[in-house]
Each structure stands twice: as C-alpha cells, then as structure tokens.
Amino acid sequence: MHLVATDLAFAYPGRPVLAGVDLRVSAGVRLGVVGENGSGKSTLLHLLAGDLVPSSGEVRRTGSVGMVEQELTAPPGVTVGDLVDATLADLRRLAADLEAAAAAFDHESGDLAELSTLLSRAEHLAAWDADRRVDEALTRLGAVRDRDRALETLSVGQRYRVRLACRLAERADLLLLDEPTNHLDDSGLDYLTETVVGWHGGVVLVTHDRELIDDVVTAVYDLDPSMDGVPVLYGQPGYLSYRFAKNQALQRWKQRYRTEQQRADELAFRLDRSYEGLSDEWRPPKGSQKHRRGTRARIHVKAADRLVEKLKAEAVDVPPPPLELAFPDLPALSPGWDPAEPLVDLRSPRVESPDGGVRLDLPGTRLAVPPSGRLLVVGPNGTGKSTLLGAFAGTLPLARGTRTSSEGVRIGVVGQEGRVPDGGADARRSSESGFDAYAAEALALLDRGELDPEHLVPVAALGLLTEEELDRPLRELSVGQRRRFDIALALLHAPHLLVLDEPTNHLSVDLVDALTIAFERTSAAVVVATHDRRMRADLAAWPVLDLG
Structure with missing residues (x-):
C-alpha cells in the first residue's frame, strides 16, 4: 500500500475546505480526482504529498512521492538544467552509491543482503537510466531542452512541461498530478497517457479532461458535496459511467x-x-x-x-445547488451592420517578438469570421495558435498583414495564461474582491467606448462564482476559480465575438460540459483554440484551421 488517508480534514482560516476524506492508493491504482473549482482538489494533493498538515485525520505513505503542481514558480536565475538536476539528484546518488558499493564489495566478508537491497532499489527505479528518460520525456512533451534556458523566460505552459518531464523520469512510487493535460498537445497527451497507464506505482491525478478519465483512470473520487456530507468514490471506470452514477x-x-x-x-x-x-x-x-x-x-x-x-x-441537508452556468444572451449584430460582412478580417499576419524573432508568419492566409460564425483552431504546441488568436483579437501588433473589424465590434478574449493575477504580478489588483475587479473592468471598458451600459452582464448572474467567492480577494481564489473569473471578464460587455485560447484549462468537468453546449448555442461568433480532445470532437462540425 503506497498511500492511506483516513478521515482527512483541512481548513484555511475561517474557511473549511475538506472533510471526511478516506482513500487508499496502491500500485496500479490511478485515481482521478474531480470536483467544482474551489472544492479542494489541489489542497488534497498537497495534503497527500505532505506539504500541508491536516486539521484532523492522518495520511500514511510508503515509498517516494513526486508531485506536479498546476503552476511552477520561476525563481530568478534557475535554469532548465537546474530543475532537471534537482529532480534527479536522488536517483543519481542511488546509482553512484550502487556503483561504489559494487566496486568495493568484498566477496569474502561483504554484506550481500545490503548490496542486494541497494541493487533492488536501483533496479526498481532504473536509476542508471534517469538522464535518458528525462531527455525522452522533454522531447515527447515538446518541452524546452536547452539546459541553460532560464525558467523565468519560459511561458507557464513551457515551465509546466519541463516539470512534468522531470517527474515522469523520476519514477516515484506515488505520482501526484494536478491538471496534467492543460499545456499538452496531442503528441504530449499520447505520451502522458502511455506513461501513466504503465506507471509502476500509484497515481492520483486531478483533471477536467474527460478523455483522460476514459483512457487512464481506474476510479473517480468526487469532492463535490454529497448527501452524506463526504466525498464519494465512484469505482466504475469511464467518464460516462461516473457522470451517470x-x-x-x-x-x-x-x-x-x-x-x-x-x-x-x-x-x-x-x-x-x-x-x-x-x-x-x-x-x-x-x-x-x-x-x-x-x-x-x-x-x-x-x-x-x-x-x-x-x-x-x-433530515438531510439541502442539496447545495451546484453552480449552473447561465450563459448570457450575446448579440450577433449591432444595428446597421451588414450580416454578410465579417466581424474581423485578418490577412497574411506576421507577428514578431521584441527581439526581432518570428512568432507567426502566415503569408497568403485569410482569417475572416462573420456574425454568428464559428472557427476551431488546432495544431501542436509551438505552431502559433495563441499568437494567431492575439493578432486576430487585436491584442498583438502585426509586423506585416492587415486586420480590419466592424465599427463598434465588441470582442471578449480568454487567453491561455489568464488575466487575473495570483498576487505576485499585481499585488494591488490581486487584493481586490471579484466584485471590485469586475466593476473596475467595466469602468475601463466604458472609458474606451467598448461597453454599452444597457448590455452589461452582471457577474453574479453567470453562475461561474458564488457571491461569497466574489467577495473574497482574487489572490485567495483557486487557479480554477480565477479561470472562471477570466471567463466572466470576457462576457462582461456582451461581446459580438468570443476568442478563447484553451478555455477548458483549470476548469471542472461539469463546467467544461456546460461551456461546450454554450459555445454551440450562442448567437455570438466564437473562435476556439484547444487541445481538449473531447471538446474538439464535440465541435467537429465547426470549420477548422489546422496550423500543424
């Protein structure tokens, strides 16, 4: 048995998060943890890893633990090579100890049992193969392989893939993954699936990816409220089985x-x-x-x-009404517009980085989306999907090409890395409550002439966050709750066009289902770039731009 959690509970000051957690994870178990944003999924992983001390209950672990968080901080000066070396240090030390013990072993008086134990541990972890494994993982996940590259120069997704590659190469007895599919393309997803299915130990993974639940998970642990007041284990594998139960x-x-x-x-x-x-x-x-x-x-x-x-x-408690997405009635046109004219027309875009490098170059390409139009943008990591969406939305300048848009068109943008600070980037804004930040955004849009007060979408009416969550400072929200707030900001001014880059990242499975339906039904035009395999299948009837 690698992990046993008994009657586990945890609370932040004034805010209970988890209670009644009982779970067991042994070799071969791949437990998928689901639940609404803010239900304590990431907190649970930190408790299982030993990073947090439970308010009550206990966690018993045997063997090594490797954890990959949703976000990796980048201390100044730390490089990709530093991260690889720190992760594999124990394996390299084990291989060196084995080599030294074998070289110094005295066949007449040596302790054969001690040498056998060391050899068995090294074989179990394949310690001598660690560097090859990490190089393969970096390659297969599309991660940066330049050991001298500073982590602070990488995007959130690039840093995540480096950390994930290191942990997969480490071969810990218990692997804890927090939203591992967020920054992976199809090739990376295939490698992750193959590696996790063949994992020699136990795996606990928090995920919104419905395809990954089908392909990998042996049981689902749901942290959403239940009739008994404790999390529920659904032992039947498969997303549809879990959803039905x-x-x-x-x-x-x-x-x-x-x-x-x-x-x-x-x-x-x-x-x-x-x-x-x-x-x-x-x-x-x-x-x-x-x-x-x-x-x-x-x-x-x-x-x-x-x-x-x-x-x-x-009596039983009132079933807490799960947050249900109330997607607003978005407009397709404004008075006087020609329905045959595109809302945005982008031609032959070229976007360069500040140092003069080329981020995107699509000569001869035209991207035009009419009122109520649809477009699905796909392609491997590094092909320029995010850059293309930025150029199309007008948030990135063009070095070549043209972009025209209908006068007065309102565009709602959800970027891959989000707009809501976590506390470090903008301490003042992160200390604001959701309500205050939403009001500030509305005033800024009004000053720029991008908001019609008669079309303001109230944040509390969207069903994305509760009023209690909106009253809290943004820095206290979970990564998934901040992602929900990003979506609310994009909808604030009732846009004619939605441009969404990996919109399912960090969200709960319930909200992903609801958003997919909303994208298909809304009168507004929608452009989506996504690696989410189930969402791509659900939107298969849309026109597709493949940058691969």
Missing part, C-alpha cells in the same frame, strides 16, 4: 430532500392546529369538559413536537 445520486438526494420538506410542512401544519387548540378562541364554553379538551390538545402538541424533533434529527 453522480446524476443518479444527486436525484436521490433531491428526492429525499423534497420528501423531508413535505413531511416537515405537514407536521408544522399539525403543530399549528394543536397550538390553536390551546387558545382562548378554541376553548369550549363552561360545562363542556374544557379541562379534558385542553389536556387532549396538550397531548397533541407534545406528540407533534416529538415528531418535529425526530424529523430534524433524521
């Missing part, structure tokens, strides 16, 4: 709650009638056994009180 459980919970409410209403009515029997208006006139009638009424009241108390003791 969860929907059935939720329906049973709601039905029981409706039954309890009906019983409570009936008993309350009986209690009211019984209390009325004790009032002066109910009492009979003199000589008609009023004391006997009053005694009977008191008996009825006591019986009703006992039933009400019994009901309260046995």
Whole structure:
C-alpha cells in the first residue's frame, strides 16, 4: 500500500475546505480526482504529498512521492538544467552509491543482503537510466531542452512541461498530478497517457479532461458535496459511467430532500392546529369538559413536537445547488451592420517578438469570421495558435498583414495564461474582491467606448462564482476559480465575438460540459483554440484551421 488517508480534514482560516476524506492508493491504482473549482482538489494533493498538515485525520505513505503542481514558480536565475538536476539528484546518488558499493564489495566478508537491497532499489527505479528518460520525456512533451534556458523566460505552459518531464523520469512510487493535460498537445497527451497507464506505482491525478478519465483512470473520487456530507468514490471506470452514477445520486438526494420538506410542512401544519387548540378562541364554553379538551390538545402538541424533533434529527441537508452556468444572451449584430460582412478580417499576419524573432508568419492566409460564425483552431504546441488568436483579437501588433473589424465590434478574449493575477504580478489588483475587479473592468471598458451600459452582464448572474467567492480577494481564489473569473471578464460587455485560447484549462468537468453546449448555442461568433480532445470532437462540425 503506497498511500492511506483516513478521515482527512483541512481548513484555511475561517474557511473549511475538506472533510471526511478516506482513500487508499496502491500500485496500479490511478485515481482521478474531480470536483467544482474551489472544492479542494489541489489542497488534497498537497495534503497527500505532505506539504500541508491536516486539521484532523492522518495520511500514511510508503515509498517516494513526486508531485506536479498546476503552476511552477520561476525563481530568478534557475535554469532548465537546474530543475532537471534537482529532480534527479536522488536517483543519481542511488546509482553512484550502487556503483561504489559494487566496486568495493568484498566477496569474502561483504554484506550481500545490503548490496542486494541497494541493487533492488536501483533496479526498481532504473536509476542508471534517469538522464535518458528525462531527455525522452522533454522531447515527447515538446518541452524546452536547452539546459541553460532560464525558467523565468519560459511561458507557464513551457515551465509546466519541463516539470512534468522531470517527474515522469523520476519514477516515484506515488505520482501526484494536478491538471496534467492543460499545456499538452496531442503528441504530449499520447505520451502522458502511455506513461501513466504503465506507471509502476500509484497515481492520483486531478483533471477536467474527460478523455483522460476514459483512457487512464481506474476510479473517480468526487469532492463535490454529497448527501452524506463526504466525498464519494465512484469505482466504475469511464467518464460516462461516473457522470451517470453522480446524476443518479444527486436525484436521490433531491428526492429525499423534497420528501423531508413535505413531511416537515405537514407536521408544522399539525403543530399549528394543536397550538390553536390551546387558545382562548378554541376553548369550549363552561360545562363542556374544557379541562379534558385542553389536556387532549396538550397531548397533541407534545406528540407533534416529538415528531418535529425526530424529523430534524433524521433530515438531510439541502442539496447545495451546484453552480449552473447561465450563459448570457450575446448579440450577433449591432444595428446597421451588414450580416454578410465579417466581424474581423485578418490577412497574411506576421507577428514578431521584441527581439526581432518570428512568432507567426502566415503569408497568403485569410482569417475572416462573420456574425454568428464559428472557427476551431488546432495544431501542436509551438505552431502559433495563441499568437494567431492575439493578432486576430487585436491584442498583438502585426509586423506585416492587415486586420480590419466592424465599427463598434465588441470582442471578449480568454487567453491561455489568464488575466487575473495570483498576487505576485499585481499585488494591488490581486487584493481586490471579484466584485471590485469586475466593476473596475467595466469602468475601463466604458472609458474606451467598448461597453454599452444597457448590455452589461452582471457577474453574479453567470453562475461561474458564488457571491461569497466574489467577495473574497482574487489572490485567495483557486487557479480554477480565477479561470472562471477570466471567463466572466470576457462576457462582461456582451461581446459580438468570443476568442478563447484553451478555455477548458483549470476548469471542472461539469463546467467544461456546460461551456461546450454554450459555445454551440450562442448567437455570438466564437473562435476556439484547444487541445481538449473531447471538446474538439464535440465541435467537429465547426470549420477548422489546422496550423500543424
């Protein structure tokens, strides 16, 4: 057994996060952890890794642990080579110890059991093969292989792929992955799937990727609220099986709650009638056994009180209504526009980096999206999808080519790396509440003439974040909750055109399903770049631009 968590609970100051967590992970188990953004998925991984101390309960681990977080900080001066060396240090030390022990072994008096233990451990981890494995992983994941490249010069996705490659090469007994598919293209996804399926130890992975759940996961652990108040383990593999079982459980919970409410209403009515029997208006006139009638009424009241108390003791909590996406009614056109004219027309774009390097060069290419149009942009990492979307949305300048747009067109943009700071990049903004940041964005759009006050979309009406979450500083939100806020900012001014770069990154599986449906149904034009295999299949009828 590699990992056992018993009655685990954790709370941040004033905010409970997890309770009643019980799970076991042994070799061959690949546990998928799901749940709404903010339900504690990343916190659970840190508890399992030993980075956080639980409020109650315990975690028992045997063997080594390797964890890949959603975001990797980049200390100044640290290079790709430094990260590789730090990750593989223990394996290299083990290989060196084995080599030294074998060279110095005395066949007459040496401890053969000690040497055998060291050899067995080295074989288990294939310690002498670590450098080849990390080089292969960097290549297969499309990660930066230049050992001298500083991590701070890499994008979030590039840093993540370097860290993931190192951890996969490390071959820990317990592998903990937080949204491992966020920054991978098809080739990287194939390598990740192949590696995790063949993992020699146990795996716990937080994921929104429905295809990965189908291909890899042996059981699903759902942190969303349940009727019993504890997380639920769904042992049947496959996303559709999990979804069916969860929907059935939720329906049973709601039905029981409706039954309890009906019983409570009936008993309350009986209690009211019984209390009325004790009032002066109910009492009979003199000589008609009023004391006997009053005694009977008191008996009825006591019986009703006992039933009400019994009901309260046995009642279930109200099913917390899961956040349901309320996608706004976005416009296709503004008055006076020609429906045959494209909202944005981009031709022969070339985008250069500040140092003069070429980020994107598509001579002879035209990208035009009409009102209510659709476009799916695909291709491997490094082919320029994000740069193309930036040029199309007007957020990146063109070194060559032209971009024209309809006068007054409103564009909502969701970038791959997001706009909401986590606290370091912009301390002032990250300390604002969601409501305050949303109001500031609205005022900025209004100043630029990009917001019609009559079309303002209220953030609390979207079903992306609760009012309690919107009242908290942005830096206190989880990565997934900040991603939800990014989507809300894109919808604020009721755009005619949505441009979304990897919109499923960091989101819960429930929201990914809801967003896919919304993209298909909205009247606004939508351009999506995504590696999400299930989303690409769901949007297969859309026109496709393949940069590969």
